[in-house]
Amino acid sequence: MIGETEPISTYANVMRGVVKLSKMLEDGRQQVVGLQFAPDFLGRPFAEESAVTAEAASAVDTCNFPKLALETLITQNPGLERRLLQQTLKELDEARDWMLTLGRKTASEKVASFLYLIATHLDPTRNPADIVSAEFTLPVTRADIADFLGLTIETVSRQLTKLRSEKVIEVITNRQVSIPDLKKLHHRCG
Amino acid sequence: MIGETEPISTYANVMRGVVKLSKMLEDGRQQVVGLQFAPDFLGRPFAEESAVTAEAASAVDTCNFPKLALETLITQNPGLERRLLQQTLKELDEARDWMLTLGRKTASEKVASFLYLIATHLDPTRNPADIVSAEFTLPVTRADIADFLGLTIETVSRQLTKLRSEKVIEVITNRQVSIPDLKKLHHRCG
DNA sequence: CGCTAGCTTGATCGAAGTCAATCACCGTGG
DNA sequence: CCACGGTGATTGACTTCGATCAAGCTAGCG
Numbered sequence: 001m002i003g004e005t006e007p008i009s010t011y012a013n014v015m016r017g018v019v020k021l022s023k024m025l026e027d028g029r030q031q032v033v034g035l036q037f038a039p040d041f042l043g044r045p046f047a048e049e050s051a052v053t054a055e056a057a058s059a060v061d062t063c064n065f066p067k068l069a070l071e072t073l074i075t076q077n078p079g080l081e082r083r084l085l086q087q088t089l090k091e092l093d094e095a096r097d098w099m100l101t102l103g104r105k106t107a108s109e110k111v112a113s114f115l116y117l118i119a120t121h122l123d124p125t126r127n128p129a130d131i132v133s134a135e136f137t138l139p140v141t142r143a144d145i146a147d148f149l150g151l152t153i154e155t156v157s158r159q160l161t162k163l164r165s166e167k168v169i170e171v172i173t174n175r176q177v178s179i180p181d182l183k184k185l186h187h188r189c190g
Numbered sequence: 191m192i193g194e195t196e197p198i199s200t201y202a203n204v205m206r207g208v209v210k211l212s213k214m215l216e217d218g219r220q221q222v223v224g225l226q227f228a229p230d231f232l233g234r235p236f237a238e239e240s241a242v243t244a245e246a247a248s249a250v251d252t253c254n255f256p257k258l259a260l261e262t263l264i265t266q267n268p269g270l271e272r273r274l275l276q277q278t279l280k281e282l283d284e285a286r287d288w289m290l291t292l293g294r295k296t297a298s299e300k301v302a303s304f305l306y307l308i309a310t311h312l313d314p315t316r317n318p319a320d321i322v323s324a325e326f327t328l329p330v331t332r333a334d335i336a337d338f339l340g341l342t343i344e345t346v347s348r349q350l351t352k353l354r355s356e357k358v359i360e361v362i363t364n365r366q367v368s369i370p371d372l373k374k375l376h377h378r379c380g
Numbered sequence: 381c382g383c384t385a386g387c388t389t390g391a392t393c394g395a396a397g398t399c400a401a402t403c404a405c406c407g408t409g410g
Numbered sequence: 411c412c413a414c415g416g417t418g419a420t421t422g423a424c425t426t427c428g429a430t431c432a433a434g435c436t437a438g439c440g
Contacts, residue, residue, distance in 0.1 A: 023286060025380050029294040033286040046276070051283060078268055081275065086236065088278045093241060095285040096213060096223040102292040103340025104219040107428065142387065150293025155428055157388055174387065174437085190215050297396065332419060345396055347420055364405085364419065381440105388435070397427085403420070410413080 010064045011043035017060030018122075018139040021052045022147065032148035033098075034091065035117075035140075038124045041087050045071065058139040102150050105190045110149040111159040112188035115169060119179050135178040163188070200254045201233035207250030208312075208329040211242045212337065222338035223288075224281065225307075225330075228314045231277050235261065248329040292340050295380045300339040301349040302378035305359060309369050325368040353378070 014036050021034035033052060036042055042054060042062065074081050101113050120128035122136050138145075142153045149156065163169045168185055170178040179185050204226050211224035223242060226232055232244060232252065264271050291303050310318035312326050328335075332343045339346065353359045358375055360368040369375050 021286075023290045025290065025294060027380070029380070031290040031293040033289045044279070046272075046279075052286060078271070081268070081271055082236075085271065085275045085278060088275060088282060089234070089236075092278060092282045092285060095282060095289065096211075096242060099223045099285065099289055099292055100213045100215065100221040102289055103221040103337075104215060141385095152429060153387075154389085154430080158428090161388075190217070190219070342397060343419075344398080344421085348396090351420075383440085384438090386436085386438105388433105390433080391431085393428105393430070395427095395429090396425105398425070399423085401420105401422080403418105405418085406416090408414085408416105410411105 010066050011041070011045075011070045012062040012064045014038045014040050014042055015061040015063050018057040019060055019062075020055050020057040020140065020144060020148075022055065023052055030147045031150065032144060034095065035121070035148070037121045041084070043067075043070075045074065045084060057144060101190075107149075107151055107155050108159045108162060109188060109190040110151060111145070111156060112163065112168070112185055113190070114145055114149055115163075115177065115179065116182070116185050116189055119182060119185070132182055133178075133180050134182060135172075135176070137175045138177060200256050201231070201235075201260045202252040202254040204228045204230050204232055205251040205253050208247040209250055209252075210245050210247040210330065210334060210338075212245065213242055220337045221340060222334060224285065225311075225338070227311045231274070233257075233260075235264065235274060247334060291380075297339075297341055297345050298349045298352060299378060299380040300341060301335070301346060302353065302358070302375055303380070304335055304339055305353075305367065305369065306372070306375050306379055309372060309375070322372055323368075323370050324372060325362075325366070327365045328367060 016038055019036040019040075019042060020032050021036065022030055022032045024030045035057070036054075074084065101110055105113065118136060118138065119134040120131060122134075122139070140148070142156050145151075146153045146156045160169070160171065164171050168179075168181075168188060170180065172178060206228055209226040209230075209232060210222050211226065212220055212222045214220045225247070226244075264274065291300055295303065308326060308328065309324040310321060312324075312329070330338070332346050335341075336343045336346045350359070350361065354361050358369075358371075358378060360370065362368060
């Protein structure tokens with residue numbers, strides 16, 4: 001785990017790995033509010049400061065460039081601004097999907113949804129729609145999963161065990177997970 | 191309650207009232223994923239279709255215009271695209287704030303957060319920062335509040351009575367609420 | 381080796397959900 | 411004018427899901 005917290009004074013593109021965005025309450029309760037996969041954009045254009053904390057969740061390569069450079073580049077290049085708007089709209093959609101998960105799904109549906117998200121987003125070269133099975137190493141710890149799902153690590157662990165015993169997933173090692181039938185997993189997402 | 195569901199083929203600006211955006215699971219569980227207040231923009235630029243349902247939460251005036259009109263307008267006017275990006279980023283921030291609420295706050299903190307949100311957003315002419323007290327009619331039913339907070343109506347009701355008995359809020363009628371001290375309410379938001 | 385961090389498992393507890401009864405408010409029509 | 415349904419909200423009794431507290435377990439590493 002790299003796990004460095006740092007305020008983003010620059011912009012970046014995630015080239016490899018996963019970056020997690022999170023928010024915290026004063027008393028320490030934490031919520032992961034976004035996961036950025038390659039080749040997502042990282043940063044907050046034209047903003048005072050971002051209210052979220054960005055943190056590497058796994059080993060990450062990023063392609064950084066200074067704040068000002070991008071902002072002038074945007075102003076000159078309307079196509080870029082369009083791209084930026086598109087990515088922001090995509091993130092908004094994902095955030096809203098996740099709100100449905102956080103607000104209305106059960107613990108086991110949440111965990112299934114998380115695994116489904118990872119399975120469909122981890123490999124940027126593949127089209128999510130035609131993935132039928134997957135094997136991957138989880139880019140985050142159980143604690144991160146819990147913070148993403150609004151659960152505790154114990155509950156995450158129990159639900160993973162449950163999904164495993166019901167043959168929906170296979171747990172090769174703590175981090176290595178195999179999904180023999182993605183459709184079956186999807187069914188568990190609510 | 192107007193409460194019409196309609197797919198948005200046009201764009202609109204909310205001029206008065208509140209529009210709620212929601213998502214649903216197959217089995218009917220529902221989550222409100224956004225509330226649009228005046229003068230928010232409504233619609234999804236350059237998109238196939240929106241995955242959310244827009245519905246009037248109260249009596250609403252909107253200023254509508256066709257999809258194509260806006261899209262050509264945007265292409266011609268870079269300032270407009272910038273405004274659109276700004277609003278989208280604002281919505282993303284709000285969505286992420288709400289994810290923290292959904293995932294990590296208790297029922298009573300959720301209800302307090304909702305009231306705080308309404309108190310600070312309902313009057314578009316006022317600067318949220320310098321509101322010290324407020325009285326307003328709730329633009330939504332208890333069921334909507336519950337769907338927004340990921341709770342049941344019973345729990346919302348109980349928490350409202352609790353906040354009332356603790357003198358944080360006053361309930362004039364079912365819909366009419368007064369917040370004598372907004373700071374005190376904010377304290378209950380976690 | 382033994383230590384630590386991350387994970388799992390078990391026992392118990394409590395917050396929120398569920399089920400159900402009642403209430404308050406209001407239009408509507410006898 | 412009052413009886414009536416109907417909708418939305420409140421309140422109570424009970425249940426349940428996930429949190430909490432507390433051991434162990436496992437793998438990597440000095």
